[in-house]
């Protein structure tokens with residue numbers, strides 16, 4: 001059976017520790033940044049170590065729709081050839097539930113000469129984008145999102161404008177990244193200033209700035225809340241993408257849970273992505289601290305929460321309110337699915353997630369059909385529970401294709417029996 005045709009799968013707990021080598025796929029965040037920056041640069045860029053998954057396929061398809069040549073010489077490389085300008089697409093850009101693609105292209109659409117409609121699936125149509133639209137309008141760009149979520153219509157005017165733009169990024173750091181990446185295509189310098197609460201996942205903005213600089217942009221961070229971008233445009237370049245740190249969390253956690261040692265081929269310290277911070281916590285297992293602030297490693301929270309179920313003492317996750325506007329409401333989803341395994345295992349307290357840990361769960365048979373809410377991270381993190389508990393079935397395992405299409409095969413390569421339910 002191929003990964004693409006999977007229905008529900010049941011994970012059979014392995015008899016012993018997991019050993020072997022699994023290199024995680026390329027970073028989703030960096031791949032989607034690099035694809036856009038290469039498309040905004042005149043010339044040929046080669047992106048190696050790239051992720052090929054639903055989110056990056058949707059991004060590259062959208063860029064092709066806007067006149068960019070995107071070739072795929074092998075499974076981990078994109079070759080991008082561009083005039084340096086995006087053209088108006090003939091029809092709406094459909095971006096599924098890829099937050100990076102939707103947010104980044106909403107801002108970049110302003111540099112198109114003509115109208116662009118940015119849309120996604122039914123889940124994306126519930127994910128807020130109003131703060132980004134308001135920021136674009138403050139730059140004089142005509143943009144509308146009648147429901148405050150996609151679809152967004154942008155009337156591009158061929159340039160990003162100039163001056164100061166303020167953004168409330170309390171709901172998503174991607175709004176800041178989107179403005180930053182479009183800013184070098186302004187008619188003059190652009191200052192981007194945060195208003196409202198601090199951004200969670202500030203590390204993603206640092207990733208953005210690093211990628212922009214690699215493509216020749218001049219960005220100066222004036223203080224914690226202000227960036228200054230010169231109207232340099234971008235230069236085509238060859239760019240190597242590091243493995244995905246969020247994907248790595250499942251492998252680190254699988255090692256910790258089984259007492260094994262999975263070699264990722266990359267040392268933990270080599271990652272520049274925010275979720276690599278989770279490695280520090282995973283290495284403390286089964287003595288995770290009583291309170292974990294997930295604000296700077298948000299996508300790793302489902303991984304850590306499932307791990308916490310087997311910890312010696314309970315764990316409260318704080319600083320995670322915007323997990324409610326990810327692919328699904330992850331606070332509610334993780335609490336509900338943990339409690340499906342054993343009532344009361346996960347609870348929501350306001351915007352905190354409390355995991356009532358119990359090391360004696362390991363080795364028990366507790367049949368549970370895990371709903372994924374079409375969210376790759378719910379599927380991948382709850383598969384970890386199946387490494388220790390008999391009877392864990394993941395419904396809709398195909399949803400891992402958003403960022404890690406090879407996940408089930410990776411577990412199988414570690415000799416985990418992932419079988420049709």
Ligand SMILES: O=C(O)C1=C[C@@H](OP(=O)(O)O)[C@@H](O)[C@H](O)C1
Nearest residue numbers: 029100172173174201204298299
């Ligand atoms: O910029 C990025 O690549 C990302 C930023 C984070 O989202 P928010 O900024 O919406 O929290 C993260 O959850 C997402 O998976 C990727």
Ligand SMILES: C=C(OP(=O)(O)O)C(=O)O
Nearest residue numbers: 097098099100299326327
């Ligand atoms: C939140 C996520 O993705 P995005 O916002 O890019 O859709 C994620 O991958 O966990």
